[in-house]
Amino acid sequence: MTGPTPDDVARVFAAEYGRAVSVLTRVLGDLDLAEDAVQEAFTEAARTWPGNGLPPSPAGWIITTARRRAIDRHRRESTRDARHAEAALLHAPAEVPEEEPVPDDRLRLVFTCCHPSLAPAAQVALTLRLLGGLTTPEIARAFLVPEATMAQRIVRAKGKIRDARIPYRVPSEAELPDRLRPVLAVVYLVFTTGHTAPSGDALVRADLCAEALRLGRLLHDLMPDEPEVAGLLALMLLTESRRAARTGSDGALVRLADQDTSLWDADLADEGRALVRACLRRNAPGPYQVQAAIQAVHSEPPTDWHQVLALYDLLLALTPTPVVALNRAVAVAEVHGPAAALEIVDGLDLDRYHLLHAVRADLLRRLGRADEAAAAVEAAIARTDNEAERAFLRSRR
Amino acid sequence: MPQYLLTIHQPDGDPPPPEVLGPIMEGLDALNEEMQANGTWVFAAALHPPGTATVVRVRGEETLLTDGPFAEGKEHVGGFTVIRAADLDEALHWGGRLARVLAPLSIEVRPIHGGA
Numbered sequence: 001m002t003g004p005t006p007d008d009v010a011r012v013f014a015a016e017y018g019r020a021v022s023v024l025t026r027v028l029g030d031l032d033l034a035e036d037a038v039q040e041a042f043t044e045a046a047r048t049w050p051g052n053g054l055p056p057s058p059a060g061w062i063i064t065t066a067r068r069r070a071i072d073r074h075r076r077e078s079t080r081d082a083r084h085a086e087a088a089l090l091h092a093p094a095e096v097p098e099e100e101p102v103p104d105d106r107l108r109l110v111f112t113c114c115h116p117s118l119a120p121a122a123q124v125a126l127t128l129r130l131l132g133g134l135t136t137p138e139i140a141r142a143f144l145v146p147e148a149t150m151a152q153r154i155v156r157a158k159g160k161i162r163d164a165r166i167p168y169r170v171p172s173e174a175e176l177p178d179r180l181r182p183v184l185a186v187v188y189l190v191f192t193t194g195h196t197a198p199s200g201d202a203l204v205r206a207d208l209c210a211e212a213l214r215l216g217r218l219l220h221d222l223m224p225d226e227p228e229v230a231g232l233l234a235l236m237l238l239t240e241s242r243r244a245a246r247t248g249s250d251g252a253l254v255r256l257a258d259q260d261t262s263l264w265d266a267d268l269a270d271e272g273r274a275l276v277r278a279c280l281r282r283n284a285p286g287p288y289q290v291q292a293a294i295q296a297v298h299s300e301p302p303t304d305w306h307q308v309l310a311l312y313d314l315l316l317a318l319t320p321t322p323v324v325a326l327n328r329a330v331a332v333a334e335v336h337g338p339a340a341a342l343e344i345v346d347g348l349d350l351d352r353y354h355l356l357h358a359v360r361a362d363l364l365r366r367l368g369r370a371d372e373a374a375a376a377v378e379a380a381i382a383r384t385d386n387e388a389e390r391a392f393l394r395s396r397r
Numbered sequence: 398m399p400q401y402l403l404t405i406h407q408p409d410g411d412p413p414p415p416e417v418l419g420p421i422m423e424g425l426d427a428l429n430e431e432m433q434a435n436g437t438w439v440f441a442a443a444l445h446p447p448g449t450a451t452v453v454r455v456r457g458e459e460t461l462l463t464d465g466p467f468a469e470g471k472e473h474v475g476g477f478t479v480i481r482a483a484d485l486d487e488a489l490h491w492g493g494r495l496a497r498v499l500a501p502l503s504i505e506v507r508p509i510h511g512g513a
Contacts, residue, residue, distance in 0.1 A: 117485060164508045165399055167484040175486075 004054040009046045014207040016059040017042075017133030022105035024066050025112075025168060031158055033070060035130065041066035106131060107218055108170055113157075114182040115166045122157035127186040128193060129154055131215075132208050141385055144352045176223065184232050184288065187215045191236050195243075196386060209240055230279040231289030237272035238295035241265040253392035261301060269299045290315045305334040322348045326356055338366040354383035358393060365396075398481040400439060400509040401488040403495055407475040407502050409447065424498040432480060437491060443476035475502070479509065 017038065024034035041062045055061040113126040121143070128134045140150035160166065171179045194208025216233040223229050245263035248254050276296045279289050294311045297304055312328035325348055333341035342363045350356040357380035364373035374397060381393045412418055432438035447466035454461045466473060478495065482488035485508070492506040 115485070117489070163510075164488075165484040167486050171486075 003051060004049045006046060006050070008054060009042070009049055011207075012045070012058045012062070013042055013133060014205070015210075016062055018106055018109070018131035018211060019059060020062045020066055021130050021133075022109040023063050024070070025109060026105050027067060028070055029168070031130065031161055033073075034066075037066040037070040037073070038062065040069045044069075104218060106215065107222075108168055110183055110186065110215060111170050111179060112161065112166060112168050114179070114186050115161075116179065116182065117164065117166065118157050118160060119153075120182060120185070122153050123182050124186050124189050125150060125154050126157050128190060132190055132193070132211060134193070134208075170222075177226070180219075180223070180226065180229070183219070184228060187212050187219070188232055188236070188288070190215070191239070195239060196389065206243075209236075209243070212236060213240060227279040227282045227284050228286040228288050230275045231286060231292045234272040234275035234279070234292035235288050235295055237268045237275070238292060238299055241268035241272060241299065247388055250391065253388055256298060256303075264299070272296065273299065285314065285318070287315060287319045290318065303334075305331055309335050322350045323353070326350060326353075326359060330359060333363060333366070338363040342367065352383060354380045354389070354393075356380075357383065358396075361396065398483065399488075401480055401482055401485075401492075402505075402507050402509055403478045403480060403488075403492050404474055404505040404507070405476045405478075405495070405499060405502055406472050406505060408472050409470070421499060425495075428494055428498050429478075432478075432491065437480045437482065439479040439481055441476070441478040444474060447473040 020038045020041070021031075021034050024037055025031055028034050028037070044065055045058075045062065049055070109131060110127060113130060114123045118126070125139050125143070128139050129136070136151050136154060137147050139154075140147040143150065190208055191212030194205040194210075194212060213233075213236050216229075216236050219229050220233045242256075242259065242264050244265065245259035245261070246254055254260075272292065273296050276289070276292045280293065290311055294308055294315070297307050297311070309328070309331040312324070312331050316324050316328055325344060329341040329344040332344060342360070345356065345360050345363060348356060357376045361373045361376035361380060364370075364376055377393055377396055381390055384390060384393070413421075429438060429441060450466040452463045452465070452467050454463070480488065480491055482491065485506070488506050488508075492504045496502065496504045
């Protein structure tokens with residue numbers, strides 16, 4: 001029997017980092033201390049697991065070790081308050097009491113990271129960092145901003161949580177609707193970041209998708225009457241249902257039209273479609289419901305592009321962003337032809353976004369402008385750090 | 398208990414006429430009394446207009462006095478309230494109540510260093 005490899009530790013890190021940080025934040029009452037303690041615990045895991053073997057509950061081991069590290073630290077930095085803090089640490093309950101309405105530390109941490117007094121960009125960055133365990137460079141790449149900017153954003157947000165005392169809790173029922181919008185945005189961004197990992201060899205970081213889905217289900221259980229919560233969950237389920245078909249045996253991206261539909265997960269798709277039907281009946285369409293409806297159309301090939309374009313028209317009216325306009329352009333190409341779509345794409349200010357160049361390349365090729373298409377492919381390759389996407393783009397050279 | 402500074406920002410210029418200001422001040426008194434009764438209120442002050450301010454600077458040995466506020470703007474700090482609150486959400490609750498009374502004025506809510 002072979003011991004756990006560094007890859008195994010990395011897998012546990014990806015899966016359990018967020019849980020460990022949220023539990024430690026509750027115990028310690030301090031985000032920075034919690035993060036430091038969890039990172040120290042993982043450092044120790046990387047050192048001892050390969051020799052001693054994987055503990056029976058890696059997550060439990062990490063949390064216990066992190067907690068012990070925090071106590072050690074208090075002993076080392078003996079201040080006037082240290083004895084007090086140590087006592088609090090030792091006596092803090094190991095598990096959350098079940099009678100609380102939402103006994104999930106991660107959800108509490110999401111609402112903390114998404115507090116409306118934090119800038120929206122900081123909310124997302126913080127959630128990815130604290131719940132997803134992503135590094136600052138990974139988050140910077142996902143949001144197309146320089147690393148230093150992202151680092152500063154995260155430090156400033158953590159400072160505000162600490163100094164302004166942003167509470168670590170799920171808001172009361174009365175506050176929930178107002179607090180929900182940033183939470184939904186962040187959960188979806190965690191999902192999309194996992195769906196196309198910003199860097200690395202694999203196209204998908206399954207752990208991030210799983211985390212986002214888990215949070216989505218939790219929110220839906222908590223707020224079954226919020227149509228956008230149902231819409232977001234449906235959108236993620238339908239997208240996730242095609243995951244196995246999105247990459248070929250060589251790891252390269254496979255386009256929707258070329259996917260082997262027998263690889264699609266019918267149960268996830270059914271669950272997603274049922275949610276779409278249920279929330280659309282409420283007739284309060286929001287961006288997530290509309291995007292879920294688009295994915296629902298895609299889930300039953302051949303795609304009805306006229307319906308997809310009509311839904312994108314609605315989506316663009318609800319959220320007029322250049323990324324939505326780019327996606328709509330793909331539908332325009334199917335309905336009105338590549339020339340009409342190219343005109344839209346060329347008017348978008350998204351130069352740093354690799355998919356803009358990938359879409360442009362496709363449209364130029366269909367218009368027979370091979371040289372320009374080749375240049376656009378190169379531009380797209382230069383703008384992604386994801387190996388699977390690069391492999392796909394190279395195949396289109 | 399942490400303390401927060403609720404700063405009232407108001408546009409430069411004359412205050413509104415008494416028939417507008419009257420009910421606002423009544424609302425403010427009521428809110429202050431409520432905060433005093435439940436232990437939230439620490440201290441509050443209304444300031445004279447920015448034209449009454451003097452800025453003091455020391456350059457070398459010399460103390461320089463300049464007429465007027467530190468920063469000229471379209472808005473100025475008209476007054477402030479210091480409160481005790483368990484966390485930012487509680488402080489924002491009172492900031493929101495104050496903003497409602499003083500609408501359309503804006504309130505800045507900011508933690509006081511060492512206010513724990």
